[in-house]
Amino acid sequence: MNRQNLVENIRRKKSFLCVGLDTDPLKIPPHLADHPDAIFEFNRAIIDATAPYCVAYKPNMAFYESFGAAGWDALERTIAYIKEHHPDQFIIADAKRGDIGNTSRLYARSFFEHLDVDAITVAPYMGEDSVTPFLGYDGKWVILLALTSNKGSHDFQLTEDRNGKRLFEQVIETSSKWATPDEMMYVVGATQGKMFEEIRKVAPNSFLLVPGVGAQGGSLEEVVKYGMIDDCGLLVNSSRGIIYASNGEDFAEKAGIEARKLRDQMATFLN
Amino acid sequence: MNRQNLVENIRRKKSFLCVGLDTDPLKIPPHLADHPDAIFEFNRAIIDATAPYCVAYKPNMAFYESFGAAGWDALERTIAYIKEHHPDQFIIADAKRGDIGNTSRLYARSFFEHLDVDAITVAPYMGEDSVTPFLGYDGKWVILLALTSNKGSHDFQLTEDRNGKRLFEQVIETSSKWATPDEMMYVVGATQGKMFEEIRKVAPNSFLLVPGVGAQGGSLEEVVKYGMIDDCGLLVNSSRGIIYASNGEDFAEKAGIEARKLRDQMATFLN
Numbered sequence: 001m002n003r004q005n006l007v008e009n010i011r012r013k014k015s016f017l018c019v020g021l022d023t024d025p026l027k028i029p030p031h032l033a034d035h036p037d038a039i040f041e042f043n044r045a046i047i048d049a050t051a052p053y054c055v056a057y058k059p060n061m062a063f064y065e066s067f068g069a070a071g072w073d074a075l076e077r078t079i080a081y082i083k084e085h086h087p088d089q090f091i092i093a094d095a096k097r098g099d100i101g102n103t104s105r106l107y108a109r110s111f112f113e114h115l116d117v118d119a120i121t122v123a124p125y126m127g128e129d130s131v132t133p134f135l136g137y138d139g140k141w142v143i144l145l146a147l148t149s150n151k152g153s154h155d156f157q158l159t160e161d162r163n164g165k166r167l168f169e170q171v172i173e174t175s176s177k178w179a180t181p182d183e184m185m186y187v188v189g190a191t192q193g194k195m196f197e198e199i200r201k202v203a204p205n206s207f208l209l210v211p212g213v214g215a216q217g218g219s220l221e222e223v224v225k226y227g228m229i230d231d232c233g234l235l236v237n238s239s240r241g242i243i244y245a246s247n248g249e250d251f252a253e254k255a256g257i258e259a260r261k262l263r264d265q266m267a268t269f270l271n
Numbered sequence: 272m273n274r275q276n277l278v279e280n281i282r283r284k285k286s287f288l289c290v291g292l293d294t295d296p297l298k299i300p301p302h303l304a305d306h307p308d309a310i311f312e313f314n315r316a317i318i319d320a321t322a323p324y325c326v327a328y329k330p331n332m333a334f335y336e337s338f339g340a341a342g343w344d345a346l347e348r349t350i351a352y353i354k355e356h357h358p359d360q361f362i363i364a365d366a367k368r369g370d371i372g373n374t375s376r377l378y379a380r381s382f383f384e385h386l387d388v389d390a391i392t393v394a395p396y397m398g399e400d401s402v403t404p405f406l407g408y409d410g411k412w413v414i415l416l417a418l419t420s421n422k423g424s425h426d427f428q429l430t431e432d433r434n435g436k437r438l439f440e441q442v443i444e445t446s447s448k449w450a451t452p453d454e455m456m457y458v459v460g461a462t463q464g465k466m467f468e469e470i471r472k473v474a475p476n477s478f479l480l481v482p483g484v485g486a487q488g489g490s491l492e493e494v495v496k497y498g499m500i501d502d503c504g505l506l507v508n509s510s511r512g513i514i515y516a517s518n519g520e521d522f523a524e525k526a527g528i529e530a531r532k533l534r535d536q537m538a539t540f541l542n
Contacts, residue, residue, distance in 0.1 A: 022374070062370060062377040068385050069344040076339055096370055098394065099333060100421040100487075106295070106333040114339055123369065123394045125416055127423020145396055150371040152398020155445055159432050167427065167438070174426055216371075 001090050001118045002139050003182045003207070007231045009055045009088050014267035016232050018056035018092065018209070019259060020239025021046070021078065022063050027244055029251045039067070039074040042251075044081055046243050049256035053263035056090040056235055057082055058209075079115055090235070091117040092209065096145065098123040104133040112137045119143050121187060121209070124171045128178055135179050142184045146172050147199065149189025149212030172202045181205040188227070190218020190236065196226030207233050213262075214241030220262070224269045232270065238262060272361050272389045273410050274453045274478070278502045280326045280359050285538035287503050289327035289363065289480070290530060291510025292317070292349065293334050298515055300522045310338070310345040313522075315352055317514050320527035324534035327361040327506055328353055329480075350386055361506070362388040363480065367416065369394040375404040383408045390414050392458060392480070395442045399449055406450050413455045417443050418470065420460025420483030443473045452476040459498070461489020461507065467497030478504050484533075485512030491533070495540045503541065509533060 010016050021043055025033070028042045035041050047057065059078065064071035082089050093115060097107045111120045112134075119141035122131055134142045147157055147168040157168045165173075172186060181203075188199050190212035199208065208227055212218035213236055220236060227234055238258075246254035281287050292314055296304070299313045306312050318328065330349065335342035353360050364386060368378045382391045383405075390412035393402055405413045418428055418439040428439045436444075443457060452474075459470050461483035470479065479498055483489035484507055491507060498505055509529075517525035 024377070060370070060374055062368075062374045062381070065343075066377045066381040066385065068347055068381070069340045072336075072343050073340040094370075096368070096394070096397075097333075099331070099365075099367055100419070100482075103293070103331055103333045106337045110333070110337040110339070114337065123367070123396050125394050125396045125427060126367075126419050126421060127426030127428070129421050129423040131423070148371070148397050150397060150400050152400040152402070155398030156396060156438065156442065157398070159438065159441060161430050162433060167430065170430060171427065211371075 006055070006090055009090070010232050011270070013053070013055055013263070014270050015053055015055055015263040016234050016236055016266055017054040017259060017262050018058050018235045018237040019046070019050050019054045019242055020094070020211070020237050021057055021059040021243065022239040023059075023243070024063055025067065029247050029249065031249055037074070039064070039071065040077050043074070043078045045252035046255050047082060047086065049252040050242065050259040051086045051089065053256070053259040054089070056092060058092040058094050058237055060094040076115065079117060083116070090119065092119045092121065092143065093117045094121050096121050096123045098126050098130040100126070101129040101133055104130050108134045108137070112140050119185070121145065124175065131175065132178055135183055140183070142179065143209050144171065144175055144184060144186055146186040147188045147192050147195060149191045149216050149218065153189065169198070169202050172199070176203070181207070185209050187211065189216070190220070190223050191216055193219065193222045194226055196223060200227065200229070205229065205233070207235060209235045209237065211237040214238040220265060228269065236266070277326070277361055280361070281503050282541070284324070284326055284534070285541050286324055286326055286534040287505050287507055287537055288325040288530060288533050289329050289506045289508040290317070290321050290325045290513055291365070291482070291508050292328055292330040292514065293510040294514070295334055296338070300518050300520065302520055308345070310335070310342065311348050314345070314349040316523035317526050318353060318357065320523040321513065321530040322357045322360065324527070324530040325360070327363060329363040329365050329508055331365040347386065350388060354387070361390065363390045363392065363414065364388045365392050367392050367394045369397050369401040371397070372400040372404055375401050379405045379408070383411050390456070392416065395446065402446065403449055406454055411454070413450065414480050415442065415446055415455060415457055417457040418459045418463050418466060420462045420487050420489065424460065440469070440473050443470070447474070452478070456480050458482065460487070461491070461494050462487055464490065464493045465497060467494060471498065471500070476500065476504070478506060480506045480508065482508045485509040491536060499540065507537070
């Protein structure tokens with residue numbers, strides 16, 4: 001999906017919400033746990049209930065890999081389901097991959113040809129030739145880790161070089177020579193608050209994927225205040241706060257209600 | 272597998288060779304390509320032919336993921352095969368994972384409980400809470416990316432902070448507070464040559480996983496000269512140079528010959 005279509009969806013649905021499909025079989029409602037296809041059934045119900053209120057889904061690969069081949073199979077069918085029933089959704093594989101060139105090319109093939117998602121999250125540590133193999137697929141995106149939402153983001157991402165430039169700034173500046181803002185986004189955690197001002201100095205036109213609203217404690221208001229640009233430029237993700245809103249038979253309905261609340265907040269910011 | 276057992280295997284087999292199982296269905300011999308279980312059959316033959324000459328196997332996840340659930344299944348059976356028939360081999364999942372804490376915990380579960388490998392490669396960019404969930408499994412290892420073998424390693428890993436400390440040095444120094452050298456190794460590319468001297472200043476007692484000998488052009492002699500310590504402290508990986516040594520029906524035999532050549536070189540360095 002290209003940027004124009006993504007922005008049109010955001011304006012039409014008055015939402016820049018991304019729902020994180022971090023489906024943990026240990027957390028899904030008890031009445032579903034014995035279902036032979038529990039992961040897929042949970043996802044399907046969550047997707048149908050939340051689709052009116054979001055523009056993107058982000059399955060995190062870890063949750064599917066933890067069940068090996070069966071988990072991978074459930075993910076493949078989840079993605080196929082979204083594409084068939086909700087084709088206006090932008091699908092992000094949260095994979096945080098990145099390897100030497102010939103290996104990153106294989107990952108690109110897995111995610112963009114086999115799974116056929118719109119975007120993949122990539123880790124920058126290994127540099128240019130670990131990232132560029134993901135580029136050049138029409139309508140596909142790289143979402144590079146810049147300033148993440150977790151506590152450990154302070155360990156290396158804030159290290160200043162001799163000129164006072166922090167590593168996340170160097171990652172954004174250097175990588176912006178590899179790709180245009182129409183094919184690369186950045187991950188910036190909602191927990192980083194005012195840092196969005198700093199991010200916009202080095203990435204004025206890029207979309208940002210923003211995890212950390214909800215369970216991780218980030219503020220949507222701050223993210224919008226410091227991070228929003230003319231065509232929105234934000235995809236704000238919530239996972240646990242939506243998909244585990246209820247542990248009962250009403251889990252999908254409650255997920256829809258939580259997604260709708262976030263959409264209603266977002267609509268006021270978009271007006 | 273703990274450090275003592277690993278070192279015993281290295282001394283007994285006079286080898287610190289790791290064979291990279293980067294099994295690409297587009298590169299396996301034509302006579303195998305139509306086999307309904309081609310990836311596993313290729314791996315099985317390569318493993319049986321090379322096991323006398325190596326102490327470790329390193330499947331790179333990208334190659335298996337590129338075939339979705341079927342590829343994951345072939346990997347699971349490959350690992351089970353090694354554990355059953357060659358239980359003295361150290362198995363490394365080359366995954367370069369790393370995510371926020373609760374997600375890294377799931378990856379740890381996938382790799383250490385489900386696949387039951389001995390070690391996983393982890394990317395350091397997200398810091399402490401992305402790495403520590405992989406620690407604390409008895410006899411299991413984290414292998415953290417430090418200074419990789421690819422050209423892009425220069426983009427960020429060599430960036431100097433205000434005190435002249437390069438990022439890879441900061442990664443090693445900081446992470447050495449999270450784990451002992453009996454549970455954490457570092458990835459250092461063979462292509463880095465003399466940089467091994469610098470690495471040994473900050474990681475004097477750690478095992479290093481060294482890719483980049485062979486197809487990527489690194490020199491085994493330099494790695495040994497600047498990187499070897501009392502109990503060896505090196506696992507040198509070769510992938511393409513061994514597993515694709517021949518494209519004919521003799522592919523396994525030729526792989527064995529290439530592995531044996533490297534073992535013979537290694538034996539002279541160990542004496």
